Amino acid sequence: MSDNDHDLRAAGEGPLVLTPPAPGRVLVPTRGIAVPAPLRREGPSKLTGQAKYTDDLVFPGAWYGATIRSTEAHARLLGLEQDAEFDWSKVVVMTAADIPGDNVVSIIDDDMPVLAIDEIAHVSQPVALLAAPDKSTLREAKKRIRARTEPLPPVFDPLESDHEFAAYDFGTGDPEAAFEEAALIVQGEYRVGHQEQLYIENQAMIAEPRPDGGVRITGSMQCPYYVHTALKRALGLSDEQAVITQAETGGGFGGKEDYPSVVAIHAALLAQRIGKPVRMIYDRHEDIASTTKRHPAIVRYRSGVSADGRLIAQDVEVIMDGGAYCTLSPVVLSRGVLHAGGPYQCPNVHIKGRVMATNTPPNSAFRGFGAPQVGFAHELQVARIADELDISPAELRERWAYREGDTTPFGQVLRESVAAHEVLREATEAADFAELRELSRQTRAVRWGQAAEAGSGKRSTRVRTASGIGLAMGWHGAGFTGRGEITMRSRAAVELGDDGVVRLLIANTEIGQGTNTVMPMIVAKVLGVDPSEIELSPIDTSIVPNSGPTVASRTVMVVGGLVSKAAARLRAIVEERSGGDFADVYRADARKHGATRIDQEYESEAAVEFDDLTHTGDAYPAFGWACAVAKVEVDLDTGEVRVRSVVSADDVGRVIHPVLAEGQVEGGTLQAVGYGTIEEMKLVDGRYLNDRLSTYLIPTSMDAPEITAILVEAPFSGAPHGAKGVGELPMNVAAPAVVDAIHDAVGVWITDLPATSEKVLAALEAAGGGTSA
């Protein structure tokens, strides 16, 4: 629990008025950096049940929509079978032939159809749409319709697939020559499986026909303009005919980056046909069975260490399973391979990767976006090398971790804001890593000396659990990869309305991470006013400009930078013409001069150059750095891993709001612990076997470790406020830290995530009588 004893009432705040949004500033209790920060802006509405999520919204006369999905992984689609006994006049059925625009869910490639045509490429693929005026008719109709198909041979193994969505190959130096010189070569193959985002609010969209022939969408999403683009394409609408509004959104984690376009198009097609609003609300089973997951990956790794203990060669191959369609896979792979070397200086590196098609549901964005997969691999390599060299894993990282001035394998010089050593020191000190590691070494030696029962190696009659402590590091490129921001040309605006109110116009969504609270803070600081004086425009594509998607930990760094610049310009204009401090004169200025709106478009920093073809150059404006220390307890009879605590130190550049930033680190850490220990998606014939919340398990409060977030600040000069983003970074480190701790406890390496009790037990049995000591 918090060791902080701040008395909240000392801050002088009484019970809070429910409306309007929380005023004033409260010194909130944090473990690290304590700066005054406002309370979560939409907090009161969420805490009282007043916040309206999509399924809470009432649309009079709305019909209910459903998606008819394939039950086969690969098949020819011959047609639909509809039960002749059923009165089909009560419902509406739509197929690919009824799509007015292109039968494409527009994202990167144009390969994914809105509804299957001719061929089915994965289980749960949308084949037809159905709508009814009430839920019971919908349920009845759904039972009486199915796809008629002819099976085709499926491909489930990415290693056997001949369809490549993307591939990259780059490097530096001469790794093969360096391996010749290496005194130690450690080689490994690491596997990670699917992970479900498991936002607690399922995918949900409501479409309403507009008088101009267009459609308004209200729904749960991260990226309104992605939905806008996709809707226009599939329905053949103009910019103005497609209007996208975000409802309160119950979590995203990447799962509501691109998939909401599918749900929105489906709802919109039905609404346009029927002429009434249509609700397309997934239940949990449909959501898990059908929506995108984190890419499974195979990472083959070879590292060479010189006689004097330097990392001199790395050879890495990353193979990701993209599922049936391209989605965002090329970008996920790109981030994956760019991060695959880990946060370590090495002069000779070769990295290649490919993402392959299989007949499984498409995989796409999930917090970390390719980096957690490779992070597990590079950290296990370093952990195994430390073990081979019999050197502390903290000391090895101290030697190898990037410093300012180092160059990455993709040729990016790390000019500034490199905090690898700082996060390493912060996390290991806070967790007493050195002492506890030594203690577990002694305990292990004693236990192995006492092992009584043959075949159960590490277990003695007295000792049935073993504890260990583990360490991992990571890095995360802040914002879009490579030329992403330059291509996107995001636009944000700050407006002083003629009503004397300052408004922020951005398309970046509040999905729990705190956008609504943090962005007004950034603008308020520049304008010299209180954050409560800044209003947020509704997230509606007919009102706000396209400031880009709410992804890639980019909102605070990139969009925060845009609104900072816009606010600075607004302040200068107002102070120039009204002669005084902005805070004192802006209301009068608005009365006199009317509305003033400043739009700020993204401009590339001259120094940032990235070559998409060779995959080299400045891949990211800056990197965040993280280190996690995990303590585990392993049950020697069952193999069950209990993660007791995780300390995660994360460099985020600058902390804007300590409580919200800590919340990101704590939540990301638990998702990573789940990824490392219990979250396992099993597939049979291309179908998710555990596609319910009773079978796909995520950590409960009882499973969750005590999590300590330490915020480290190494400001980035390219952002006006110095912040680099925090959302994804913690996701990259806790899982390998847990696996290192398991090794510390019981002496086996788990190379295939998650480290379930079955795998740990099997590894213990394979290790036999404790000989690996």
Add this chain to the structure above:
Amino acid sequence: MTTVRDTSEASAIYHFTVNGEPREAAVPGMRRLLDVLREDLGLTGTKEGCGEGECGACTVIVDDLVVDSCLVPVCQVEGADIRTVEGLSDAEARALSPLQQAFLERGGAQCGICTPGMLMAAQAYLDDGGPANEADIREAIAGNLCRCTGYTKIIDAIEAAAIARDEAIEDDESEDEDEE
């Protein structure tokens, strides 16, 4: 008094109170309490996350018991007192409850979709005299999944609310003593 009628299937009239207010619902007995609250009574603060009793987003308090309202047919709440998130705050004073205030200050709500259910589980724990103790609090909310927070700040908030509750009780007792 609100009466909801659904004549589409064989229905009975069920009587119960929601947040102290008498309500009636003329609906099929097997209709989920969750749907009665959300769709028939318009109390959408209670959320559906899984529909099978795993996530706890639909948690409400029925006669001091913490239940998943997606698993409770309305026929089982005949005569019961039901509490939902809408009843936590003091509507008249437009003020958050001490528990809600602790969640707001400590960062216990992020995306907010698990929050109503989490609050109800926590409120039942506080009402039952649950101590300001991490292990007990973890157990009390074990049926409520949160994907955003890692539970850290939720537990902080409930602990803070429990401490505030104990202090308020002590104050009351010392006032009573003063009066004597």
